[in-house]
Amino acid sequence: MTMPVTFVEVVEVHRITPRTARITFAAEELPDTVGTTPDQQLKLCFPRPGQREPRLPARQDDPMGWYRAYLALPEAERPLMRSFTLRGRRPGTRLVEIDFVLHGDTGPAAAWALRAAPGDRLGMVGPSALYAPKVPFAEAAAAADWVLLAGDETALPALATLVGALPEGVRAYAWIEVADRTERQDLESRAVLAVEWLYRDGAAPGALLAGAFRDRALPGGEPFVWLAGEAGAVRAVRRLLVERHGVPKAGIDFTGYWRHRLTQDDAPTAEDLADARERSAGY
Incomplete structure (x- = not known):
């Protein structure tokens, strides 16, 4: 199974909230499987200063060969890489939509998105079925008594695709922390969905997400839980759900998308490594 590696070009930039830009890209190549399931993860490659477009690693037959090829690039030419979730694909086209949280002119992704215009080019690695969950989300949700999704604005692109994939009749709850009321987004779902904005x-x-479940009474039965966002908040919510509410670890899918005061380029902390071990063990 090869990892898709392709150039993408900006077609349209739309500010869906004051702090979120939805950017539509045309991909040079795009497998038919892209956009067919929710929560598809990918990486975008950003050009180095002075480059019009990033230099991409050569495609490899080995699924992880692309990363070795990436590391083999000279550091001065190696693209800056950040993780994203596919927000959507326009049916019958190679057009994909990716949401960017505009948190200032500091990181390479937000700084690029603030100035993005049609014709700008990035590299895209993935999405790949290699990283799909063993049990599809809709199947796990249908087997549970109810579904809980919680995250911040960085989790909203994935969360929106997940609630959109929920089967009709499933009872679901979403807790979403955002900067203020202007950052709310409409969520479409066939499920019986209750959304609480923080x-x-x-x-x-x-802070609000971590405290949301401290004194909250949750429905009875066994849930399927999906958590994503700032790593410390995700860790705190997961701990509360397990220790205070008795949710089995095996029923919680969790991911720390970002770390307060740290970037993806910084080394993982001891807590980050512990989380990675638990995820790889299937908890």
């Missing part, structure tokens, strides 16, 4: 209004990132 507005930071200047509070520290993750």
